Amino acid sequence: MTKHILIIGLGLIGGSLAKALQRNRDVHVAGYDSSALTSRKAFKMGIIHSSPPSLEQAASEADVIIFATPVGATIKLMEQSKYWKLKDDVILTDTGSTKTQIMEASKKLNHLFIGGHPMAGSHKSGVEAAKEVLFENAFYILTPNHQTDEKHMQCLTNLLAVTKAKIKVLTAEEHDHMTAIVSHFPHLIAASLVHQLDHEEKFPFTRQLAAGGFRDTTRIASANPEMWRDITTQNNVMIVQQLENWMEQMEELKQMLQKNDPEPIQEYFTHAKMVRDKLPISGHGAMFSVFDLYIDIPDVPGVISELTGYLAEEQISIVNLRILETREDVFGILIISFQTTEDRARAQKCISTRTIYDTYIS
Ligand SMILES: NC(=O)C1=CN([C@@H]2O[C@H](COP(=O)(O)OP(=O)(O)OC[C@H]3O[C@@H](n4cnc5c(N)ncnc54)[C@H](O)[C@@H]3O)[C@@H](O)[C@H]2O)C=CC1
Numbered sequence: 001m002t003k004h005i006l007i008i009g010l011g012l013i014g015g016s017l018a019k020a021l022q023r024n025r026d027v028h029v030a031g032y033d034s035s036a037l038t039s040r041k042a043f044k045m046g047i048i049h050s051s052p053p054s055l056e057q058a059a060s061e062a063d064v065i066i067f068a069t070p071v072g073a074t075i076k077l078m079e080q081s082k083y084w085k086l087k088d089d090v091i092l093t094d095t096g097s098t099k100t101q102i103m104e105a106s107k108k109l110n111h112l113f114i115g116g117h118p119m120a121g122s123h124k125s126g127v128e129a130a131k132e133v134l135f136e137n138a139f140y141i142l143t144p145n146h147q148t149d150e151k152h153m154q155c156l157t158n159l160l161a162v163t164k165a166k167i168k169v170l171t172a173e174e175h176d177h178m179t180a181i182v183s184h185f186p187h188l189i190a191a192s193l194v195h196q197l198d199h200e201e202k203f204p205f206t207r208q209l210a211a212g213g214f215r216d217t218t219r220i221a222s223a224n225p226e227m228w229r230d231i232t233t234q235n236n237v238m239i240v241q242q243l244e245n246w247m248e249q250m251e252e253l254k255q256m257l258q259k260n261d262p263e264p265i266q267e268y269f270t271h272a273k274m275v276r277d278k279l280p281i282s283g284h285g286a287m288f289s290v291f292d293l294y295i296d297i298p299d300v301p302g303v304i305s306e307l308t309g310y311l312a313e314e315q316i317s318i319v320n321l322r323i324l325e326t327r328e329d330v331f332g333i334l335i336i337s338f339q340t341t342e343d344r345a346r347a348q349k350c351i352s353t354r355t356i357y358d359t360y361i362s
């Protein structure tokens, strides 16, 4: 029997979920966005099966409703949903980056709600950025509430299986504590680094030098400000707590730097390197998985565009690209990151067949 899914909000996350859910031939994916243009685009791009004109009508036909809107809008939509005529056993869920306030709001609903957060994304937003493989190997957090039973949990888990994400069940408080540390607070740091650059007036050329580390560290500051406004106001207490811890740490760092003793300074970096190097960044267990391919490339102009050109011809998408500057000979190491192991294997084959450059996986 066909399962009717309604996705509200057809941006990066709603669009990516719609694409992934369409892998299951037994589901009908309807999509609604407050921007009629976005809804039309999503339908034309084949991301959704149907674009119903009335939200209430679409909701009444749905077996599962997924709110994929900024978290402030999600709470408002949840409140509105109390007045919709829904199927008795409909499952409501969301994709929001925060969970405590959403789970609190879910207590007032007349229908079952399971919180959700696919922990994969990017600084891009909008339906154009949607990707079927976005959630592969990423964690997908579910936060049940007091009403959730095993049957409905299993039903949602089964539906999400096609995303190839790894389901992890947490409480809303656990979720908001952990995401404050690894996602929300780092976003504020990225934004603050960019503001710091903004205040640099002495040498305007500084901006031209903001490559490498600065670009890597601040990439997420290019994300949707409305989305991050909502995340920051909803998980405010946890984020302020992180900021207080950080300021204490910065005070200690300042004192250490004022003494200017090289030994503790090196120890500070050594400890950070050790912890960072052990993080499950690439491969299974990572929050945001990417799969790196290392390529020995000669230091000659045009080599990077040659390689990316070959990958584009074979329609292999890349997630990131950087050069490791650890070697002093004429070769460098180019690291290209892919969303899936399959993409990386195809890329390795493509580069090995078309070039003489050595490729390897760490
Ligand atoms: N961007 C990311 O990397 C990730 C975002 N999330 C969460 O997923 C949700 C969606 O984020 P994105 O897809 O990135 O945002 P987005 O900005 O790409 O898309 C949001 C969409 O929701 C629509 N929308 C806004 N208010 C609406 C309303 N009242 N009714 C119907 N549609 C409405 C917008 O027109 C837009 O098309 C957010 O709650 C965010 O916190 C979760 C994981 C990763």
Ligand SMILES: O=C(O)C(=O)Cc1ccc(O)cc1
Binding pocket: 096, 097, 118, 119, 120, 121, 122, 123, 183, 220, 288
């Ligand atoms: O672009 C990145 O690295 C991200 O961190 C994307 C992201 C943004 C918000 C989330 O709730 C989860 C993932």
